[in-house]
Amino acid sequence: MAPEERHYTDLDLSPEDFRRLGYRVVDTISNYFATIREVPVFPKRRMAEVAASFDDPLPEKGQDPDHILDAWTEKVLPNVTHLGSPRYFGFVNGSGTMMGVLAEALAASVNMNPGAWKPAPAATEIERRTISWVAEMIGYNPDCGGMFVSGGTMANLTGILTGLRNLAPYDTTQEGLQTAKRGDRFTIYMSDHEGHSSIVRVADLLNLGREAVRRVPSREDFTMDVQALERMVEEDVGKGNTPFCVVAQVGSINVGAVDPMEEIAEVCASKGLWFHADGACGAVGAILPEKKSLFRGLERADSITLDPHKWLYIPYECGCVLVRDAEKMRRAFSMTAPYLRGTLPTEYTGLDYLEYGPQMSRGFRALKVWMSLRHYGVEGYRRLLSQNVQAAAHLDRLVRDSRDFEALHEPVLFIYSFRYHPRDLQTMSVSPQERDQIDRYLDRLNQRIADEIQLTGLAFLMTTSVRGRTVLRMSICSHRTTLEDIEIVFRKLEELGRTLDKEERGQFGSA
Numbered sequence: 001m002a003p004e005e006r007h008y009t010d011l012d013l014s015p016e017d018f019r020r021l022g023y024r025v026v027d028t029i030s031n032y033f034a035t036i037r038e039v040p041v042f043p044k045r046r047m048a049e050v051a052a053s054f055d056d057p058l059p060e061k062g063q064d065p066d067h068i069l070d071a072w073t074e075k076v077l078p079n080v081t082h083l084g085s086p087r088y089f090g091f092v093n094g095s096g097t098m099m100g101v102l103a104e105a106l107a108a109s110v111n112m113n114p115g116a117w118k119p120a121p122a123a124t125e126i127e128r129r130t131i132s133w134v135a136e137m138i139g140y141n142p143d144c145g146g147m148f149v150s151g152g153t154m155a156n157l158t159g160i161l162t163g164l165r166n167l168a169p170y171d172t173t174q175e176g177l178q179t180a181k182r183g184d185r186f187t188i189y190m191s192d193h194e195g196h197s198s199i200v201r202v203a204d205l206l207n208l209g210r211e212a213v214r215r216v217p218s219r220e221d222f223t224m225d226v227q228a229l230e231r232m233v234e235e236d237v238g239k240g241n242t243p244f245c246v247v248a249q250v251g252s253i254n255v256g257a258v259d260p261m262e263e264i265a266e267v268c269a270s271k272g273l274w275f276h277a278d279g280a281c282g283a284v285g286a287i288l289p290e291k292k293s294l295f296r297g298l299e300r301a302d303s304i305t306l307d308p309h310k311w312l313y314i315p316y317e318c319g320c321v322l323v324r325d326a327e328k329m330r331r332a333f334s335m336t337a338p339y340l341r342g343t344l345p346t347e348y349t350g351l352d353y354l355e356y357g358p359q360m361s362r363g364f365r366a367l368k369v370w371m372s373l374r375h376y377g378v379e380g381y382r383r384l385l386s387q388n389v390q391a392a393a394h395l396d397r398l399v400r401d402s403r404d405f406e407a408l409h410e411p412v413l414f415i416y417s418f419r420y421h422p423r424d425l426q427t428m429s430v431s432p433q434e435r436d437q438i439d440r441y442l443d444r445l446n447q448r449i450a451d452e453i454q455l456t457g458l459a460f461l462m463t464t465s466v467r468g469r470t471v472l473r474m475s476i477c478s479h480r481t482t483l484e485d486i487e488i489v490f491r492k493l494e495e496l497g498r499t500l501d502k503e504e505r506g507q508f509g510s511a
């Protein structure tokens with residue numbers, strides 16, 4: 001074919017158009033950040049309304065880029081729940097660093113794939129360095145293995161699977177779990193109240209069965225009773241099962257509890273079990289000098305989950321798993337094929353992350369952590385984390401000083417659960433049956449308070465269950481939250497509590 005007959009297009013934007021559109025996007029984002037403190041946190045739209053905004057036909061023909069960007073302002077922004085708001089306290093969602101936003105754009109521009117070294121030399125080395133920094137920050141072996149993954153669930157999966165592969169009494173990598181050699185059940189242990197559902201998901205994904213997760217009784221402060229753990233492990237061994245992993249919570253989901261890791265490490269060492277620390281929420285708290293003693297024993301964990309998209313405020317997605325001995329990750333995940341490396345070695349080789357974890361192609365997640373860490377420094381992060389801890393302590397003080405709220409636990413890190421409980425109902429002398437009726441009333445009332453505050457747009461918080469009761473829960477992991485935000489939200493909760501209690505009390509009284 002003659003060159004003039006070849007029809008080729010890459011459909012790329014021209015440099016001028018890219019620059020103009022890029023500036024437009026940066027202006028849009030800058031304006032967004034300028035108003036982040038004021039925006040209604042929750043869009044207050046029903047699912048059908050949101051879905052209708054995006055009910056467009058498949059675009060057969062290409063569209064004008066300006067028109068596409070218009071949709072961001074017209075369709076997307078009105079339907080956003082603003083996790084970056086200082087008064088967003090839902091799930092355990094971080095707030096997103098600005099440096100992380102820039103990093104996402106830069107990472108996409110070079111489109112490196114750090115599944116292997118060759119398509120991503122810089123990305124691989126940045127990831128390796130950043131993993132080492134994160135480990136050093138929290139007092140873990142800086143020469144550990146580890147990588148950034150999609151989130152805490154994948155980090156838990158990677159850490160626990162590494163444990164299973166390395167500790168199982170036969171080669172589960174080759175033979176899987178469906179081998180004739182296996183008549184037992186591999187079992188995992190976590191605390192009953194605060195153990196996280198993602199561990200159950202891991203047991204599920206590994207086909208160990210959800211029942212393989214044993215719930216160890218917890219103590220008054222919601223941390224694991226290690227003597228009970230020992231008893232349960234022995235019982236399982238007696239039944240012919242194979243205990244292989246204990247999961248410690250490091251900043252638990254409802255109350256921020258940190259399990260006694262020294263004691264758990266001892267049990268794991270003496271019984272040959274894998275010690276996994278689920279620090280998705282709280283492991284980075286180890287950088288705080290005032291909380292140091294809580295984290296004793298973390299350095300002995302065989303693997304750690306730590307979510308930068310939670311308490312390091314990195315934009316989604318960004319989980320992280322650390323494994324004390326990198327070789328154990330390789331042993332668990334290594335797999336090769338001629339097309340992954342080429343068949344003949346060259347001098348241009350390096351760390352191939354696909355050999356160390358569950359993913360092959362991977363995103364350049366490390367860049368947003370690398371850039372945010374460089375921007376704030378560990379010192380900056382210490383200040384931000386400390387602010388969140390102080391905010392939770394302040395909330396606890398407000399709760400304890402109030403007539404109509406009930407404190408349920410000591411504030412440990414940044415997650416705090418509490419309950420609206422009008423004074424007269426607290427002090428009323430009642431039979432156990434009446435107390436139960438009051439508790440059920442309070443369950444409903446607290447749920448309504450959370451639902452209503454979401455609808456005001458002032459703040460977003462949710463309920464959870466603590467010792468079987470529906471309670472309010474605030475996860476204060478925004479780097480923008482001030483003590484004033486906490487006070488504003490608390491006063492609103494108080495006001496809603498009073499109004500809704502008045503509204504509901506009639507019905508309750510007549511129930």
Ligand SMILES: Cc1ncc(COP(=O)(O)O)c(C=O)c1O
Binds near residue numbers: 150253280307
């Ligand atoms: C203690 C704990 N572990 C694991 C996870 C799962 O993390 P992700 O949602 O990033 O998968 C969470 C999520 O909140 C968590 O709180």
